Amino acid sequence: SILTLFRICFESVTYVWLLFYSCKQVNIAHYWIFINFFFCMFRGRMGRSYFVDEAVGEYLSGLQAAPGSCVTGLLAGQRDFVVLAVQTPHRESEGQLKAPKGVSPLDDIDVEWVTEHAKQVSRMLPGGLCVLGLFLVTPPELSKDAQNGLKRLIFAVEKYIIKGRLWELSEEDVTDRVTLHICSKTKKLLCKTFDVKDPKSSAKPADWKYQTGISSSWPMLTCSVEVDLQIPVTGSSSDNTDKCMKDGLRRWAKQIEAAYCLINGRQALDDSELISGQVKTLHCLSMSQEQSELGERSSALVQVCSGSMRVRGVVHCRAYIHNNKPKARHAAQAIKRDIINTVCSRVEMFLEDLCINEGSQKGLCSGQQALPRRVFAPMPISGLSVCDYMFPDESTADVAERLKEMLDCETPEEDIDTSLENNQLFSIISGFEITDSQDDDSSKHVSEIQAENPKIQKPPKYYAGVALAAAIALLATATSLLYFS
Amino acid sequence: MVYSEECDFIFRLKGILEFACQLDNPNGVQSQSTISKSFQDLRSKVTSKNIVFTVCNSPVLIWPNTGFQSSVESLTEASACGDILQWIESDDGGSKKSSKKKDKKKSGPTVVNMKLLFEVTEPAGNTAPSLIRVSTQQHCVKMPLPLDCALSVTTDERLETVCTGLVEALNKQLADMEEVVLQYRKGSSFLVPQPFHFQLPEPAGLITVVYPAGVPDSQLQAVREDLHRKFELPCDRPYLRRANAFHFPDAAYKDGYLRNPHIHLNPPNIEDAKLYLVQGVYSYHHYMQDHVDDNGWGCAYRSLQTICSWFQQQGYVETAVPTHTQIQQALVDVGDKEPRFVGSRQWIGSIEVQAVLNQLLGVTSKIMFVSQGSELATKGRELANHFQTEGTPVMIGGGVLAHTILGVVWSENTGQIRFLILDPHYTGGEDLQTITDKGWCGWKGPEFWDQNAYYNLCLPQRPKSI
Numbered sequence: 001s002i003l004t005l006f007r008i009c010f011e012s013v014t015y016v017w018l019l020f021y022s023c024k025q026v027n028i029a030h031y032w033i034f035i036n037f038f039f040c041m042f043r044g045r046m047g048r049s050y051f052v053d054e055a056v057g058e059y060l061s062g063l064q065a066a067p068g069s070c071v072t073g074l075l076a077g078q079r080d081f082v083v084l085a086v087q088t089p090h091r092e093s094e095g096q097l098k099a100p101k102g103v104s105p106l107d108d109i110d111v112e113w114v115t116e117h118a119k120q121v122s123r124m125l126p127g128g129l130c131v132l133g134l135f136l137v138t139p140p141e142l143s144k145d146a147q148n149g150l151k152r153l154i155f156a157v158e159k160y161i162i163k164g165r166l167w168e169l170s171e172e173d174v175t176d177r178v179t180l181h182i183c184s185k186t187k188k189l190l191c192k193t194f195d196v197k198d199p200k201s202s203a204k205p206a207d208w209k210y211q212t213g214i215s216s217s218w219p220m221l222t223c224s225v226e227v228d229l230q231i232p233v234t235g236s237s238s239d240n241t242d243k244c245m246k247d248g249l250r251r252w253a254k255q256i257e258a259a260y261c262l263i264n265g266r267q268a269l270d271d272s273e274l275i276s277g278q279v280k281t282l283h284c285l286s287m288s289q290e291q292s293e294l295g296e297r298s299s300a301l302v303q304v305c306s307g308s309m310r311v312r313g314v315v316h317c318r319a320y321i322h323n324n325k326p327k328a329r330h331a332a333q334a335i336k337r338d339i340i341n342t343v344c345s346r347v348e349m350f351l352e353d354l355c356i357n358e359g360s361q362k363g364l365c366s367g368q369q370a371l372p373r374r375v376f377a378p379m380p381i382s383g384l385s386v387c388d389y390m391f392p393d394e395s396t397a398d399v400a401e402r403l404k405e406m407l408d409c410e411t412p413e414e415d416i417d418t419s420l421e422n423n424q425l426f427s428i429i430s431g432f433e434i435t436d437s438q439d440d441d442s443s444k445h446v447s448e449i450q451a452e453n454p455k456i457q458k459p460p461k462y463y464a465g466v467a468l469a470a471a472i473a474l475l476a477t478a479t480s481l482l483y484f485s
Numbered sequence: 486m487v488y489s490e491e492c493d494f495i496f497r498l499k500g501i502l503e504f505a506c507q508l509d510n511p512n513g514v515q516s517q518s519t520i521s522k523s524f525q526d527l528r529s530k531v532t533s534k535n536i537v538f539t540v541c542n543s544p545v546l547i548w549p550n551t552g553f554q555s556s557v558e559s560l561t562e563a564s565a566c567g568d569i570l571q572w573i574e575s576d577d578g579g580s581k582k583s584s585k586k587k588d589k590k591k592s593g594p595t596v597v598n599m600k601l602l603f604e605v606t607e608p609a610g611n612t613a614p615s616l617i618r619v620s621t622q623q624h625c626v627k628m629p630l631p632l633d634c635a636l637s638v639t640t641d642e643r644l645e646t647v648c649t650g651l652v653e654a655l656n657k658q659l660a661d662m663e664e665v666v667l668q669y670r671k672g673s674s675f676l677v678p679q680p681f682h683f684q685l686p687e688p689a690g691l692i693t694v695v696y697p698a699g700v701p702d703s704q705l706q707a708v709r710e711d712l713h714r715k716f717e718l719p720c721d722r723p724y725l726r727r728a729n730a731f732h733f734p735d736a737a738y739k740d741g742y743l744r745n746p747h748i749h750l751n752p753p754n755i756e757d758a759k760l761y762l763v764q765g766v767y768s769y770h771h772y773m774q775d776h777v778d779d780n781g782w783g784c785a786y787r788s789l790q791t792i793c794s795w796f797q798q799q800g801y802v803e804t805a806v807p808t809h810t811q812i813q814q815a816l817v818d819v820g821d822k823e824p825r826f827v828g829s830r831q832w833i834g835s836i837e838v839q840a841v842l843n844q845l846l847g848v849t850s851k852i853m854f855v856s857q858g859s860e861l862a863t864k865g866r867e868l869a870n871h872f873q874t875e876g877t878p879v880m881i882g883g884g885v886l887a888h889t890i891l892g893v894v895w896s897e898n899t900g901q902i903r904f905l906i907l908d909p910h911y912t913g914g915e916d917l918q919t920i921t922d923k924g925w926c927g928w929k930g931p932e933f934w935d936q937n938a939y940y941n942l943c944l945p946q947r948p949k950s951i
């Protein structure tokens with residue numbers, strides 16, 4: 001593109017001038033910076049860079065692995081920002097610890113359990129955030145095979161998470177997933193990405209860079225959405241019920257995806273950026289149905305069904321968007337996906353629970369039952385929140401226990417916010433949330449951090465010796481053009 | 486197409502609401518009240534705070550039921566509705582303030598299209614999410630209701646009045662739809678109610694009638710009779726058939742034919758003369774259309790097609806405009822021609838036109854004969870009468886040519902006359918500019934006719950029906 005060409009020309013000119021100038025006084029320090037920067041630019045052109053919260057780094061270095069065994073875990077965040085790492089919880093197996101049967105501990109990794117954990121965790125993440133990848137801690141002798149293990153896991157996780165999701169990935173969604181390998185002895189990190197769209201793809205190198213306070217000023221979008229869906233059920237087995245529910249929800253999800261989204265009073269359609277990074281008002285307007293879907297129907301669609309299900313009530317939705325020039329339509333997409341996800345997740349959970357309690361060959365019995373309620377809790381350190389779903393017979397203690405198990409974090413019960421969704425059926429209390437991203441006691445830091453934002457993305461150490469750095473960049477550009485054009 | 490002179494704007498609001506209900510027993514007595522309840526829910530949805538109007542092709546969003554909020558600050562409830570135009574992005578770019586530079590006559594009111602939306606993010610209550618399961622056998626009925634409301638207003642009407650008017654219109658339309666659905670329901674078979682707009686003579690103006698889909702006009706006679714009585718419309722010509730539906734100025738005709746090219750012409754200015762024109766809408770049919778090369782022999786066929794298009798668009802017939810082959814076959818069917826006539830390039834005249842109109846459309850026609858072209862100038866009174874009472878296009882054949890007469894300017898005192906002629910001999914494309922500039926549709930004087938040839942005129946008569 002033109003911009004790249006311009007940049008290359010500019011860099012070339014600077015390089016030539018600097019080379020001529022620096023030829024007069026060359027010493028070992030210059031060569032050192034040159035080589036270091038050369039490799040950085042080299043890698044920068046080749047793969048992604050992930051910016052990781054320092055708290056994640058602390059968590060990872062604090063992981064304890066039994067000697068000779070592996071630890072798996074998830075990495076979560078948004079786009080190229082990683083804000084959470086959680087190790088896979090210990091699985092309570094029916095009997096005692098199974099004897100290792102594989103050739104190596106890598107084979108012992110319970111892929112099914114890892115994927116289940118990933119699914120549970122992604123249900124707990126508000127909109128905008130998702131499971132970005134996995135990490136794997138192995139003893140040094142297994143480091144060579146770690147990459148294969150990670151590849152197997154990452155594709156399995158992706159496949160499991162997509163199942164049952166009611167919205168499709170768009171072209172703009174990133175399909176690279178990050179994998180991090182940590183050697184338990186040297187603590188060396190090896191970061192790579194896999195493109196989950198292409199099962200045959202190989203790993204690409206990626207950068208893993210620590211920063212502080214990545215998500216502390218991420219704008220938050222919240223809204224309450226009223227849902228009232230009538231879903232006919234044909235057939236009587238639970239599979240039928242699930243399928244009918246899925247179809248009904250899918251139609252509703254399409255309407256939500258097609259809805260107009262107004263952020264701060266402007267339609268979030270084009271590439272315009274969120275002004276001031278704050279979301280003060282949010283409205284979603286739905287068209288109910290597209291004209292073209294009508295076709296030439298001259299009569300109503302009538303189905304004889306064995307019953308019906310109605311999902312009704314008000315759900316509270318939340319999404320976060322990063323603050324590196326976020327686009328309004330990505331914000332709209334994030335909140336819309338959260339709306340869809342929260343309704344689907346809780347219906348899914350309810351039906352799974354029903355299956356366990358009432359048996360799989362249940363006839364549909366009548367009645368109204370409360371769906372699990374969404375509650376929010378602060379995420380460890382990063383300033384964001386996570387959510388969980390509380391069944392009517394549960395309490396905040398149960399939620400705290402789940403948070404500990406799934407997200408490996410201690411949450412005091414009083415921090416769990418249960419006020420956002422009501423627990424009374426058909427009660428009439430108005431509820432409408434507009435908030436911006438202020439945390440309780442860090443609000444005074446927000447403005448300071450905002451002012452520093454433009455600089456945060458450029459790691460400070462690269463500004464040392466800027467003149468020579470430019471020269472080295474030129475050399476890297478020239479080389480990469482030569483070898484990789 | 487008669488536009489009400491005062492109304493500058495038509496606000497048209499379209500949207501789809503899904504009607505859904507569960508019937509335990511479609512034939513039982515309960516079902517009617519269940520259906521009514523569902524409609525009641527839809528009506529309360531429309532009067533709730535959550536409806537939003539959006540103006541198509543613009544960033545304007547209006548919440549009409551929450552004390553009139555709009556997404557654009559300069560548009561408040563007291564704004565004149567004409568102010569909306571500056572926010573609409575027209576397809577040809579540029580601001581709408583400099584309106585089209587046509588020097589032709591005003592092309593009718595401006596249509597502002599709006600869509601109906603619902604806000605999902607401002608719930609009225611905060612009820613906990615729950616799942617309600619019903620396990621009795623039911624009939625689940627789902628039907629999309631195609632809402633379409635139109636309101637005619639003047640430029641300085643307040644936006645608030647317009648929006649309140651539209652909300653009322655939505656309510657009324659839902660009530661009308663409920664009536665139609667209940668009336669035409671058979672057990673669990675429901676017909677989709679479809680709204681049609683009609684431009685009636687003042688004071689009724691633009692009205693909307695809901696007809697059930699799939700029921701042909703012939704079966705809706707009684708409904709039309711009631712409406713004719715209600716709006717005091719004459720009982721001998723159709724106003725409320727589906728074909729009479731109001732054509733919105735901004736909608737293109739799908740078939741591609743030009744409609745009423747004569748309205749873009751200025752009638753000749755003759756002292757003491759009055760204008761008598763064809764009434765209603767016709768399509769311009771001429772040589773080479775529909776990939777039929779009838780250059781040199783098909784002029785009378787084309788004139789006949791123009792006349793058929795008139796009867797179709799006024800709602801008298803539902804059959805499509807006949808092709809050359811169909812016209813020839815009709816003549817064979819009545820015994821007027823031998824079977825080998827079909828597929829030939831033989832000319833037809835006014836008598837044949839009369840026969841075909843009778844055979845295919847059930848329309849009777851009068852024949853007028855003039856022995857010399859020069860005599861046509863004296864037929865002013867007859868033609869004026871015809872356009873006043875019947876208002877149908879007239880086919881004239883004589884010499885070696887056939888034409889269509891669409892109107893006359895005639896002075897009773899001086900006898901001066903001009904004829905509005907639609908010429909089927911045009912071989913080009915549907916280019917209005919060429920057709921009007923080059924006189925393919927134009928005003929001609931008595932010298933236009935061959936002074937020595939004899940002419941036959943076919944004057945179709947309107948059937949007396951609604």
